[in-house]
Amino acid sequence: MKDFVIPLVVAVIGLAATGLGAVVGARATKFGAEKSAEAVRRQVQDQGAVEHGHWLRQQRFNTYESFLEAWDECLRLTQASAEADAPGSTGLEDLRLAADRMAERARRIAILGPPEVTHAAESLAESMQQDVKVALRFIEVTQAAIAEVDGCPIPTEAASEATEEFQHRNQQLVELVTAHRRQGRDVRELDGHPLLPAAMESMEQYRQASQAAREALSSNFERISAAASEAFSMANVLIRNKEARELSRERFTSAAREALSKASTPDL
Numbered sequence: 001m002k003d004f005v006i007p008l009v010v011a012v013i014g015l016a017a018t019g020l021g022a023v024v025g026a027r028a029t030k031f032g033a034e035k036s037a038e039a040v041r042r043q044v045q046d047q048g049a050v051e052h053g054h055w056l057r058q059q060r061f062n063t064y065e066s067f068l069e070a071w072d073e074c075l076r077l078t079q080a081s082a083e084a085d086a087p088g089s090t091g092l093e094d095l096r097l098a099a100d101r102m103a104e105r106a107r108r109i110a111i112l113g114p115p116e117v118t119h120a121a122e123s124l125a126e127s128m129q130q131d132v133k134v135a136l137r138f139i140e141v142t143q144a145a146i147a148e149v150d151g152c153p154i155p156t157e158a159a160s161e162a163t164e165e166f167q168h169r170n171q172q173l174v175e176l177v178t179a180h181r182r183q184g185r186d187v188r189e190l191d192g193h194p195l196l197p198a199a200m201e202s203m204e205q206y207r208q209a210s211q212a213a214r215e216a217l218s219s220n221f222e223r224i225s226a227a228a229s230e231a232f233s234m235a236n237v238l239i240r241n242k243e244a245r246e247l248s249r250e251r252f253t254s255a256a257r258e259a260l261s262k263a264s265t266p267d268l
Contacts, residue, residue: 130237
């Protein structure tokens with residue numbers, strides 16, 4: 001009996017070891033396959049992230065470059081307008097279109113990021129568009145002031161004629177009185193002399209013409225002063241915008257360089 005049991009136990013143990021080995025081998029094979037699959041998955045994921053990073057950097061570079069091209073065009077147009085000393089509607093329309101292109105490309109930057117570059121680009125675009133609005137307003141104010149001044153001309157010719165007539169009549173009156181006194185005659189005898197009504201009429205015409213000229217001049221002066229005051233305010237806005245743009249451009253270029261110098265990592 002003992003001789004039978006021992007071989008049986010050995011056989012059972014051998015069978016169990018064989019089954020256990022098969023299970024361990026299967027699990028080891030599965031674990032190895034999972035590790036291989038994970039490695040492949042990570043490799044594919046990392047490769048995709050790197051490729052996406054390269055793509056994003058290229059997209060950012062192109063968008064940043066096109067934004068700066070629109071900005072440089074705005075600078076060229078504003079410089080050309082300044083040198084012309086009297087920018088026409090065509091030049092201002094070109095500037096408006098260039099400023100709109102800046103705003104459009106700033107919106108694309110907002111999609112691609114990062115936030116630092118987006119904020120600087122939006123600040124530049126908004127400042128330039130505000131300059132265009134100020135320039136349009138300046139033209140409106142100037143044209144309105146010119147129209148009002150043209151509609152209220154100063155009657156210089158009438159005032160000049162009335163002044164000459166008054167001076168002439170006054171000189172005649174002085175000569176008449178002087179001659180009368182030299183003759184030892186009383187100046188009251190001149191009452192009713194035909195020169196007196198003519199002198200009085202010329203004086204009244206001179207007064208009316210002078211008053212009309214003063215009123216027209218005062219009205220025009222007030223309108224021009226109001227336009228000049230608004231123009232000074234607009235000039236201050238343009239100066240502040242120019243100073244702000246210089247800082248915004250520095251921030252934009254610094255942030256853009258930093259964004260483009262980053263490695264192609266998944267967090268780009």
